[in-house]
Amino acid sequence: MEKNSKNNRRTFLKDVAKASALTATVGLVSTSTALANNESDLVVSNNNEHTFLTFPYLQNLTSNSVDVMFITNNKAYSWVEFGISNLTQKAHTVSDGFVTAYNRINCIRLNNLEPNTTYKYKVVSKEIIEFKPYDLKYGTKIKSDEFTLKTPKLDEDExxxxxxxxxxxxxxxxxxxxxxxxxxxxxxxxxxxxxxxxxxxxxxxxxxxxxxxxxxxxxxxxxxxxxxxxxxxxxxxxxxxxxxxxxxxxxxxxxxxxxxxxxxxxxxxxxxxxxxxxxxxxxxxxxxxxxxxxxxxxxxxxxxxxxxxxxxxxxxxxxxxxxxxxxxxxxxxxxxxxxxxxxxxxxxxxxxxxxxxxxxxxxxxxxxxxxxxxxxxxxxxxxxxxxxxxxxxxxxxxxxxxxxxxxx
Ligand SMILES: [Fe+2]
Incomplete structure (x- = not known):
């Protein structure tokens, strides 16, 4: 890998396209090491179609909560759907009375989880194409594949x-x-x-x-x-x-x-x-x-x-x-x-x-x-x-x- 970060639009879009294609076609994958080494097979996307720029990634996992992070290319309203057997619960971020929206970098906390339990989840994002004071217009809605996470048990011994x-x-x-x-x-x-x-x-x-x-x-x-x-x-x-x-x-x-x-x-x-x-x-x-x-x-x-x-x-x-x-x-x-x-x-x-x-x-x-x-x-x-x-x-x-x- 080159020492300096490549900073051109074309390379970035290739990565975006690859990440998006992976998200659309597979769940847990272990093929990403090819991402930066072999870009020749990537499809270059030149439009602004709403897409995820990353898989969801977890931070701060405890027995009863976790932060799910993910990034979209366009500003959007995004949330997480999750549950034990079905994705019946929904989490989004609320701050100062606002549901967080018109943003790209998401950090959404799932609260009140059961310890020692496997959850399924997916991330969902609805592009906001216009945000006028009395007229907000949504665009494309996208969903990731389904992923899983497991909360640790209380009083872990290992x-x-x-x-x-x-x-x-x-x-x-x-x-x-x-x-x-x-x-x-x-x-x-x-x-x-x-x-x-x-x-x-x-x-x-x-x-x-x-x-x-x-x-x-x-x-x-x-x-x-x-x-x-x-x-x-x-x-x-x-x-x-x-x-x-x-x-x-x-x-x-x-x-x-x-x-x-x-x-x-x-x-x-x-x-x-x-x-x-x-x-x-x-x-x-x-x-x-x-x-x-x-x-x-x-x-x-x-x-x-x-x-x-x-x-x-x-x-x-x-x-x-x-x-x-x-x-x-x-x-x-x-x-x-x-x-x-x-x-x-x-x-x-x-x-x-x-x-x-x-x-x-x-x-x-x-x-x-x-x-x-x-x-x-x-x-x-x-x-x-x-x-x-x-x-x-x-x-x-x-x-x-x-x-x-x-x-x-
Ligand atoms: Fe170093």
Missing amino acids: VSCVIFNDIHDRPYSFGDLLKVNNRPFDFAIMNGDMFDYEEDEAQIIRNLLTPCASLFANNKPFIMLRGNHETRGKFRSELKNYFSYPTNEYFFSFTKGPVHLTLLDTGEDKPDDDDEYSGIVDFDAFRVKQALWFEKEMQKPECKSAKYKVVFMHIPPYHSGDWHGTLHCRKVFSPLFEKYKIDLVIAGHTHRHGVHLPSKDHSYPIIIGGGPKKGNRTITNLIANKDKLEVKMIDDSGKQVGEYIVTG
Whole structure:
């Protein structure tokens, strides 16, 4: 895949046409890795026919709710139809008395779900072709195929996830790495640098949403954590619109089963005043803000009572050179990891995979995933229950290249 995002209308429409064709013809598919590699078979659509630009993709799945996200090409009124045996329920978003409409990027929460239950759902969208004060005109209505999702049970005794890092605009890597992953997972974490920089919506759709939504995210949620490359490019501020975060912050924490997970946004790798950033970043203050927040999180009963505490962060505080980002993470976060006895840090950034055991510098292990070139990519999986938390790292040939176990 080319390093730079292609930004021309023709390529975008090809992707749109492919995504639309897939949506119209198949349900759960696993063929999306071909999307960016083989465009010659795609039908180019040059009209503005109302269409989905992505499969639906899940965020924030809990025992009783989930956010279903999807994007359309034209402004529309969109909703989700869902149910256990039939799609008898309908969800749309209401805010300030308005039913959300005349928008393209949808994030629709399904509430009051039953725990440990499989739901069927589809997304529906009605184009709005004219929106005059007293005369709103609908256009084409489209429906996706039917998908499924399963809510976790209450008080889960086991939790599992896969972790991707440093994909760097290589959409085929998601499929390549999922193929070699050898364990089931409940959700995925994107641990930073999914992109080289943020250029436009087409890049986000083509290089992340389409492969992930078609491979697994219509059925299992994922979390998008920023790395030091998501902070770059003219579309950097729009990135958040495409995901749903519990507190609308890029950093947050939650407990799942026996594990308390904290996700930190480690920001840029060079000083804020580096010429490369042209005076428009302020990450030192952002990291300090997160450190203050982290200390409060650690006081919460749900964190104190968790069997395992795991931190996800793109730039690790050690084993990643001596640039400012690493050293500042070391300064503001590492003492807190020591103080609150973090069991494990999972990171990326260096493009050199490794399991770094506790040492005189850090009493917690640091697992760093590789990437982004073929032969250097890894996927990491984590499974935890009351007896142990086990992490395995697999390279893109299927070989296990790292392992760490924390006993309960
Ligand atoms: Fe990277």
